[in-house]
Amino acid sequence: MKATPKTCEELLTQFSISLEDLKSYATRGESSGLSESQSRELIAHFEETHELALKVISKYFEKQGKGPFSGSRDATVEAFHAELIDNGKGWLDMVIDRIQYNPVYALDTQQNFLENIRNRYIRMFDRFERKMMEKLEE
Numbered sequence: 001m002k003a004t005p006k007t008c009e010e011l012l013t014q015f016s017i018s019l020e021d022l023k024s025y026a027t028r029g030e031s032s033g034l035s036e037s038q039s040r041e042l043i044a045h046f047e048e049t050h051e052l053a054l055k056v057i058s059k060y061f062e063k064q065g066k067g068p069f070s071g072s073r074d075a076t077v078e079a080f081h082a083e084l085i086d087n088g089k090g091w092l093d094m095v096i097d098r099i100q101y102n103p104v105y106a107l108d109t110q111q112n113f114l115e116n117i118r119n120r121y122i123r124m125f126d127r128f129e130r131k132m133m134e135k136l137e138e
Helices: 008-027 036-063 072-081 088-100 110-137
Strands: none
Touching: 008 036, 008 110, 036 072, 036 088, 036 110, 072 088, 088 110
């Protein structure tokens, strides 16, 4: 049985739930630091939230008759031009951080990535959530 494609509103609801989970994980270990497993969990929650944001963006543009996009960078640029996101460079930084933080590569980017999640990306997700709610109410 084929699953019914989710609506933009349903995806936004999933994104909002994932964002709340991400915020909860981000506040753990703020004073004492995160263990290795907690760090991996935080990054996994961030990646899930980012993927859902990209799905919301793609579904929104699908409703507008735009797309499909060849990747997350293209969707991010289009979202910036459509004013769904207000910090295009910051969102592209998210994509780059996700690419650089890959256990396959030996680059030690985890600490910087965790700091960006806590100090930058969650706020950008909050603003995206508010903007999308406004757009879907229009």
